[in-house]
Amino acid sequence: MKRFNTKNNPTRQHKAIKKTINQTSHLVKRGQFGLRSLEYKQVDIKQINSIKMKILKEIKVLEKNTSLGKIKIWFYMRPKQAVTKLSPETRMGKGKGPIVSHCCYIRPGQLIFELSNLSKLKASELISSVQDSFSFKTQLLFKFY
Template sequence: MQTQRKTHNKYCHKPHFSNRILRFGKFGIKVTSFNRISETQLKSLEWSITRKLKELSNNSKKSFKLWNLINLNLNLTKLSQESRMGKGKGAIYSKAVFLKPGVILFEFDKVSYQQLLEAFNFIKKKIPAKTILITKWN
């Protein structure tokens, strides 16, 4: 099990891979604005996507493929309200990721464009950032 660590001046400035092009699936959800997504928001997004796609594919077995390409790299810490200056950084209460325009959140495969378009219109309201649906044309 990976332990959570508090970070201070240890953030990676350059990503090791490009997450602006589709690599796994035929369709994807791309962010077009700056925003921060927390761990609970990301889990609820993934859950609602799978639920909606299962509903659209007539409750069959999970015939579609879904890739979550977001790595939560921020540990959010918090001190109590009454604490004075000093005394350390505080306890970790959640994880998050800072999104930049052009980053792909999810990739999909083995699903039709119409089903994905309907699911995207349902999910678009739940994502706190502005997003678009992208496709890979072979």
Template sequence: MALMPRRVKHRKSQRRRIKGNASRGNTVSFGDWGLQSLDPGHITGQTIEACRIAATQYVRGEGKVYIRIFPQKSVTARPLETRMGKGKGDPDRWVAVIRPGTIMFELTGVDKEAARDCFNRVAHKLPVRVRLVGRRPKI
């Protein structure tokens, strides 16, 4: 089943425009390698689940996969072949709002080539451009 929140304060939310770069969640915190977004966009819960499956199948117990995004915004849709008007549609899917610079997935326990291959498989499933980033050494 796709990711979605247990409870929300408001069932329906406005779409809004994604402006600016990520100010939080833009550094590799848990793993050694991260997959960073270069474009703004929405990523559905089903897409996140597909990426998780692709990454965990690749590492096969060698490393650990961390998911840094969660779909907490509802997107509504009207039924097909419905006339205009009569209000806003029901929640159709849940999406995570991604800004440029957001670290979406992280890997630990693998070398750079394995991380590149793993994230290459994941990147094919995502609707935004991404790049591989490493952990910055602490000073």
């Protein structure tokens, strides 16, 4: 009997989840300060939008109070996966079901957002006020020069 090649098998359904830190997107590249996750989490599009609105509201308040100018922000949480759902009474064999919403899978070490044009004190204040709205552990990052 012929065995499947597991490395490049087209019928393979799922990828194995890596338990290590994502090495491609865990450093601050564009801004001076960043926030990264420390846990695996599935974040819904409603949670993403509420987090964005809270961050933008805090930034607007900071821009009024400081004379540093325009604060730049880069978001890295984008909803990529569709979430489907069938009613619990349906029998098997009826298909996948309609798309209910979209979500984003967060890995440990992945950047959530970056900030620039802020002082270190103001950035830590902003990020500490926003950290409460996340449902997973996060860490503040600084860019090293």
